[in-house]
Amino acid sequence: MSTNNTVDRSYNGNIPTYLSRPLSKKPALIVLLVALTVTLFAFVLSIVPNSSPAEKPIVKNFAGIKGAALSDLISQTVLKHYSIPSDVTSSLILPTDTTVKEISKSKSDSNDYFIKTTTTYNANALITFFNQEMQENGWKLLGKNPKGSSAYQIFGQYPSLDGYYWEAGVTIYYSANSLTDLSLQIFEEPEGG
Numbered sequence: 001m002s003t004n005n006t007v008d009r010s011y012n013g014n015i016p017t018y019l020s021r022p023l024s025k026k027p028a029l030i031v032l033l034v035a036l037t038v039t040l041f042a043f044v045l046s047i048v049p050n051s052s053p054a055e056k057p058i059v060k061n062f063a064g065i066k067g068a069a070l071s072d073l074i075s076q077t078v079l080k081h082y083s084i085p086s087d088v089t090s091s092l093i094l095p096t097d098t099t100v101k102e103i104s105k106s107k108s109d110s111n112d113y114f115i116k117t118t119t120t121y122n123a124n125a126l127i128t129f130f131n132q133e134m135q136e137n138g139w140k141l142l143g144k145n146p147k148g149s150s151a152y153q154i155f156g157q158y159p160s161l162d163g164y165y166w167e168a169g170v171t172i173y174y175s176a177n178s179l180t181d182l183s184l185q186i187f188e189e190p191e192g193g
Helices: 026-047 076-082 086-091 123-136
Strands: 059-062 065-069 093-095 099-105 112-119 140-147 151-159 165-173 180-188
Touching (some): 059 123, 065 086, 065 123, 093 112, 123 151, 123 165, 123 180
Antiparallel strands (some): 059 065, 099 112, 112 180, 140 151
């Protein structure tokens, strides 16, 4: 007895039953959700503030002294080399006549920087200047410390966009001549403060 095991594959014009069922909406919803997520992510990235410094120096006046951001007074190439976040350097204002004498990095701490400068303003005017400008530019003053008759220090803390708190110590040296020495120590606090 022989049986014919051939299948009739001829098309009769009817849609096979497995194709006549409605398609599931689940895959379409997944594709839609993925597309919306990607679009939302791209939108959020497009509105994140640009951390690059302004093209023109912004000059502000504190205690009768014109000031500009550290990022406007020091070459961007130098600042990139030292890896100080741009929001930190743009929020720290120095007198516009500041001359940078030296920038160095601590040998023991990779996020500890020293900047030595001079300016023509007297020490008392600079103390008022830094007290005002640091507070008005987002720095929380942590302390003021007269260093005898030779210098005065002001310490501030800044919440940077890099997720860490940065501190700056400004030391103003009293001087009898026409130039006043300033030194800045800028460092990142470990573990975000």
